[in-house]
Amino acid sequence: MRTPAARGKKREEEILDAAAAVFAERGYHGASTGDIAARLGIRQGSVYYYFRSKEQALERVCLAGVQGFVERIEAIAAADPPLSEGLREVVTGHVGAIVARRDSVIVFLRERRHVPRARRRRINTHARRYERALEIMLARAVTRGEARADVDCRMTALHLIGMCNAAAVWLGREPDAPLERIVATLLRLVLDGVAKPVKRKSP
Amino acid sequence: MRTPAARGKKREEEILDAAAAVFAERGYHGASTGDIAARLGIRQGSVYYYFRSKEQALERVCLAGVQGFVERIEAIAAADPPLSEGLREVVTGHVGAIVARRDSVIVFLRERRHVPRARRRRINTHARRYERALEIMLARAVTRGEARADVDCRMTALHLIGMCNAAAVWLGREPDAPLERIVATLLRLVLDGVAKPVKRKSP
Amino acid sequence: MRTPAARGKKREEEILDAAAAVFAERGYHGASTGDIAARLGIRQGSVYYYFRSKEQALERVCLAGVQGFVERIEAIAAADPPLSEGLREVVTGHVGAIVARRDSVIVFLRERRHVPRARRRRINTHARRYERALEIMLARAVTRGEARADVDCRMTALHLIGMCNAAAVWLGREPDAPLERIVATLLRLVLDGVAKPVKRKSP
Amino acid sequence: MRTPAARGKKREEEILDAAAAVFAERGYHGASTGDIAARLGIRQGSVYYYFRSKEQALERVCLAGVQGFVERIEAIAAADPPLSEGLREVVTGHVGAIVARRDSVIVFLRERRHVPRARRRRINTHARRYERALEIMLARAVTRGEARADVDCRMTALHLIGMCNAAAVWLGREPDAPLERIVATLLRLVLDGVAKPVKRKSP
DNA sequence: AATGAATGAGTATTCATTCAT
DNA sequence: GATGAATGAATACTCATTCAT
Numbered sequence: 001m002r003t004p005a006a007r008g009k010k011r012e013e014e015i016l017d018a019a020a021a022v023f024a025e026r027g028y029h030g031a032s033t034g035d036i037a038a039r040l041g042i043r044q045g046s047v048y049y050y051f052r053s054k055e056q057a058l059e060r061v062c063l064a065g066v067q068g069f070v071e072r073i074e075a076i077a078a079a080d081p082p083l084s085e086g087l088r089e090v091v092t093g094h095v096g097a098i099v100a101r102r103d104s105v106i107v108f109l110r111e112r113r114h115v116p117r118a119r120r121r122r123i124n125t126h127a128r129r130y131e132r133a134l135e136i137m138l139a140r141a142v143t144r145g146e147a148r149a150d151v152d153c154r155m156t157a158l159h160l161i162g163m164c165n166a167a168a169v170w171l172g173r174e175p176d177a178p179l180e181r182i183v184a185t186l187l188r189l190v191l192d193g194v195a196k197p198v199k200r201k202s203p
Numbered sequence: 204m205r206t207p208a209a210r211g212k213k214r215e216e217e218i219l220d221a222a223a224a225v226f227a228e229r230g231y232h233g234a235s236t237g238d239i240a241a242r243l244g245i246r247q248g249s250v251y252y253y254f255r256s257k258e259q260a261l262e263r264v265c266l267a268g269v270q271g272f273v274e275r276i277e278a279i280a281a282a283d284p285p286l287s288e289g290l291r292e293v294v295t296g297h298v299g300a301i302v303a304r305r306d307s308v309i310v311f312l313r314e315r316r317h318v319p320r321a322r323r324r325r326i327n328t329h330a331r332r333y334e335r336a337l338e339i340m341l342a343r344a345v346t347r348g349e350a351r352a353d354v355d356c357r358m359t360a361l362h363l364i365g366m367c368n369a370a371a372v373w374l375g376r377e378p379d380a381p382l383e384r385i386v387a388t389l390l391r392l393v394l395d396g397v398a399k400p401v402k403r404k405s406p
Numbered sequence: 407m408r409t410p411a412a413r414g415k416k417r418e419e420e421i422l423d424a425a426a427a428v429f430a431e432r433g434y435h436g437a438s439t440g441d442i443a444a445r446l447g448i449r450q451g452s453v454y455y456y457f458r459s460k461e462q463a464l465e466r467v468c469l470a471g472v473q474g475f476v477e478r479i480e481a482i483a484a485a486d487p488p489l490s491e492g493l494r495e496v497v498t499g500h501v502g503a504i505v506a507r508r509d510s511v512i513v514f515l516r517e518r519r520h521v522p523r524a525r526r527r528r529i530n531t532h533a534r535r536y537e538r539a540l541e542i543m544l545a546r547a548v549t550r551g552e553a554r555a556d557v558d559c560r561m562t563a564l565h566l567i568g569m570c571n572a573a574a575v576w577l578g579r580e581p582d583a584p585l586e587r588i589v590a591t592l593l594r595l596v597l598d599g600v601a602k603p604v605k606r607k608s609p
Numbered sequence: 610m611r612t613p614a615a616r617g618k619k620r621e622e623e624i625l626d627a628a629a630a631v632f633a634e635r636g637y638h639g640a641s642t643g644d645i646a647a648r649l650g651i652r653q654g655s656v657y658y659y660f661r662s663k664e665q666a667l668e669r670v671c672l673a674g675v676q677g678f679v680e681r682i683e684a685i686a687a688a689d690p691p692l693s694e695g696l697r698e699v700v701t702g703h704v705g706a707i708v709a710r711r712d713s714v715i716v717f718l719r720e721r722r723h724v725p726r727a728r729r730r731r732i733n734t735h736a737r738r739y740e741r742a743l744e745i746m747l748a749r750a751v752t753r754g755e756a757r758a759d760v761d762c763r764m765t766a767l768h769l770i771g772m773c774n775a776a777a778v779w780l781g782r783e784p785d786a787p788l789e790r791i792v793a794t795l796l797r798l799v800l801d802g803v804a805k806p807v808k809r810k811s812p
Numbered sequence: 813a814a815t816g817a818a819t820g821a822g823t824a825t826t827c828a829t830t831c832a833t
Numbered sequence: 834g835a836t837g838a839a840t841g842a843a844t845a846c847t848c849a850t851t852c853a854t
Contacts, residue, residue: 011817029232030317032844046818048846083398110313114233138397147397155380155388156397158373159366166365177358185358193396194341194350194359195286214834235827248829249835257828417813435638436723438848451850452814460849489804516719520639544803553803561786561794562803568775569768576767583764591764599802600747600756600765601692620838641823654825655839663824 015040015050020061020103028058028111058107059115059123065108066126068097073133083141084191087160090134091190092183094164099179102168109165131157160190218243218253223264223306231261231314261310262318262326268311269329271300276336286344287394290363293337294393295386297367302382305371312368334360363393421446421456426467426509434464434517464513465521465529471514472532474503479539489547490597493566496540497596498589500570505585508574515571537563566596624649624659629670629712637667637720667716668724668732674717675735677706682742692750693800696769699743700799701792703773708788711777718774740766769799 018039022031033054034044051057072093076086098105112123134157141147167182221242225234236257237247254260275296279289301308315326337360344350370385424445428437439460440450457463478499482492504511518529540563547553573588627648631640642663643653660666681702685695707714721732743766750756776791 027230027232027317029230033846034844042817043819044844045820045846045848049817052846054845114230141397145399148395148399150391151397152384152388154377155385156392158377159369159389159392162366162369162372163362166362166369169365170361174357174361181355182358185355186362188353189359189362189396190392191396191398192351193392193394194344194354195394196348196351197400236829237827245834246836247827248831248837251829252834433636433638433723435636439850440848448813449815450848451816451852454850455813520636547803551805554801554805556797557803558790558794561783561791562798564779564783565772565775565795565798568778569771572768572771572775575771580763580767587761588764591761592768594759595765595768595802596798597802597804598757598806599798599800600750600760601800602754602757603806642825643823651838652840653823654827654841657825658838661825 012050015047016057016060016064017103019051019057020064020101020107023058023061023111024103024106028054028107028114055114055116058111059119061104062108062112062115062123065101065104065106065112066123069094070126070129070133072097073130073137077133077137080140083137083144083146084187086137086141087190088183088187090137091160091164091186092179094161095167095179095183095186098164098168098171102171106168109168131161134160163190215253218250219260219263219267220306222254222260223267223304223310226261226264226314227306227309231257231310231317258317258319261314262322264307265311265315265318265326268304268307268309268315269326272297273329273332273336275300276333276340280336280340283343286340286347286349287390289340289344290393291386291390293340294363294367294389295382297364298370298382298386298389301367301371301374305374309371312371334364337363366393418456421453422463422466422470423509425457425463426470426507426513429464429467429517430509430512434460434513434520461520461522464517465525467510468514468518468521468529471507471510471512471518472529475500476532476535476539478503479536479543483539483543486546489543489550489552490593492543492547493596494589494593496543497566497570497592498585500567501573501585501589501592504570504574504577508577512574515574537567540566569596621659624656625666625669625673626712628660628666629673629710629716632667632670632720633712633715637663637716637723664723664725667720668728670713671717671721671724671732674710674713674715674721675732678703679735679738679742681706682739682746686742686746689749692746692753692755693796695746695750696799697792697796699746700769700773700795701788703770704776704788704792704795707773707777707780711780715777718777740770743769772799 015036018036022035022039025031026035033047036057037044037047040047047057051060073090076089076093080086081089108123112120115123131154135153138147138151138153138156142149142151142153163186167186171177171182218239221239225238225242228234229238236250239260240247240250243250250260254263276293279292279296283289284292311326315323318326334357338356341350341354341356341359345352345354345356366389370389374380374385421442424442428441428445431437432441439453442463443450443453446453453463457466479496482495482499486492487495514529518526521529541559544553544557544559544562548555548557548559569592573592577583577588624645627645631644631648634640635644642656645666646653646656649656656666660669682699685698685702689695690698717732721729724732744762747756747760747762747765751758751760751762772795776795780786780791
């Protein structure tokens with residue numbers, strides 16, 4: 001038996017999940033509040049019992065989508081592990097989160113621009129802190145001699161994040177792509193590249 | 204003096220450019236035919252002189268967005284250059300196209316899912332052929348010994364394309380990111396990775 | 407300690423006061439049951455504990471608004487005072503009532519037309535009896551020679567009531583208009599007019 | 610045969626007339642855009658071809674309602690006629706305007722408070738200038754010795770206007786009240802009052 | 813005495829689309 | 834090549850009302 005409070009919280013999450021699913025599938029403007037209601041088995045107007053406006057629902061879904069990303073990467077950075085291990089954790093966490101709550105993450109990635117300016121800033125802050133943290137991880141690896149000295153940390157961070165996010169798109173469609181394999185391929189690519197190393201310094 | 208036909212062609216392109224810009228900025232469902240008209244300085248209903256429906260406009264913009272991608276990569280593949288050179292050409296072409304006609308490419312990337320099923324297939328074919336061509340280029344490089352034997356060609360191709368496309372998003376925002384630098388960084392990352400190579404086979 | 411019945415009465419009045427205030431401020435259709443609830447610190451649905459429908463609330467507020475008017479003027483008329491005294495009492499009572507329960511009187515004046523036909527008749531009866539009583543007071547004054555013989559009693563009654571009601575509108579806004587001054591000015595106007603009397607019958 | 614421009618203007622006026630009628634009958638919030646459309650024989654959404662929002666329609670109707678009042682009274686004041694003549698012109702003009710465009714005047718009187726603050730100020734300015742002009746006319750009459758020295762000009766002006774406006778309410782309902790009679794009664798009331806003058810200063 | 817969760821009907825507004833001119 | 838005037842359908846949002854608890 002649930003307490004009323006617990007039921008309320010639960011229901012609220014259900015509503016946000018439905019909104020996330022619908023926004024992810026049809027896009028913010030392509031989705032109607034009726035679509036959300038239909039997914040919940042309630043009437044159109046009833047969704048307004050849970051959010052003030054469609055826009056607010058979008059904002060909440062976006063926040064649910066970024067939630068945890070910054071915390072995770074900053075925790076990893078704080079532990080200051082060797083580069084390869086650090087990247088493994090970051091990429092595993094990132095792609096793992098996409099797998100775990102794909103809808104809200106996709107909505108964050110693709111639809112956050114429809115959140116009105118003022119409130120969007122808060123959401124974008126997360127994204128920027130994430131990029132920055134990864135950039136710094138790379139810079140530290142360069143300093144320590146784990147990464148090549150000529151790596152452009154900022155741009156590499158952006159490329160890396162771009163790859164992870166792109167995975168969100170084809171994750172479901174590619175049949176033979178389990179999480180581990182995606183992560184492994186991605187890491188190998190980022191760490192060592194695809195080119196066969198030429199033997200160097202051999203007499 | 205232009206012939207009416209020539210003038211018509213030009214105007215038609217202007218209309219598609221306007222549609223591309225508006226769809227890129229607000230998304231397909233977030234953009235109205237009135238927005239397109241406003242950008243052209245004509246009235247709402249007048250856009251129907253140029254396209255049968257908003258959906259058709261989207262389709263055309265998407266086709267304009269993919270246009271050339273497949274041709275380019277297949278031409279490169281046909282020339283069968285060494286891996287590093289081939290990738291340079293592919294990435295330069297890809298990112299270059301994004302820079303050159305950003306709006307329509309972005310619309311292709313983000314909005315093509317709103318083209319109705321039947322007509323979407325044709326558009327998606329381009330994407331699939333592109334992926335496939337890159338995959339094969341990589342596979343050939345493996346065979347030839349230019350790339351490591353354990354490279355997952357399919358997934359690496361998808362990651363690479365994902366990175367290029369992600370660049371479309373931050374291209375305008377990042378101040379210090381000229382085309383050459385983006386391409387250079389990306390290529391270096393893909394070919395050699397970020398990790399400092401350990402000396403091998405040295406006695 | 408109050409009996410439950412007494413507490414109930416009190417609370418019921420509070421609810422009607424809240425409804426009156428909200429209807430007066432925003433108009434019947436511009437006010438929501440939620441506005442009434444907010445003013446009481448309770449939830450939307452809870453107001454239905456006190457009235458069956460918004461319409462019924464309006465009706466009650468209107469009745470509270472007219473309440474006393476007819477009784478007062480008929481009592482004055484029954485006493486049959488001289489014209490100037492009678493008018494003083496009528497006007498003082500009228501404007502005084504507006505000052506004392508402005509909200510419900512304003513709602514009666516402006517919103518009673520939104521009470522459905524059938525139930526509105528009862529409310530309108532009050533208004534008509536009031537007009538009639540004043541008209542008769544004037545007619546008696548004419549008969550008695552207190553008022554000019556050519557006074558149009560019906561219309562003058564309506565004008566007089568119109569003036570009193572109009573005062574309800576600017577009562578709050580005009581800074582230097584205390585009840586006594588309003589009443590005095592109004593009476594002087596109605597009794598003697600503004601024109602300086604020409605000396606008559608002087609040889 | 611009308612020019613297209615003329616037809617456009619005409620139609621626009623028809624739409625505003627319809628809005629005025631509907632707002633006057635049911636009140637701003639009680640009237641729906643569908644009601645306006647129905648009165649015009651067009652569909653609900655089509656009214657938005659003529660105004661941006663219901664609120665804007667209200668504003669326009671209010672402006673149409675006050676239009677001319679200030680100009681008229683200021684023209685009269687400029688001519689500086691004797692009091693009784695001046696008042697006759699003012700009252701005739703005022704009540705005449707109410708008779709001529711009753712709907713929009715009533716909407717101005719009763720519904721202008723629903724125009725949002727900022728834009729309401731402009732509308733209220735008209736009302737204030739009107740009051741002020743009448744107040745000054747009375748003050749001049751006092752100075753000239755046409756009106757009693759103890760007349761409270763501000764308040765009398767407000768009472769007078771209140772009476773005229775109140776007439777708008779019962780104009781249609783009272784069967785035996787033609788414009789001339791209303792005006793005559795009102796003027797007599799205001800100038801001379803109802804009380805039979807006592808003979809003064811006669812030896 | 814009140815609430816939380818809904819409903820269902822309405823309502824302002826937007827918008828793709830049409831078509832006579 | 835374009836416009837003005839509409840339409841009709843969708844759609845976000847409001848709100849009076851109900852009712853189990």
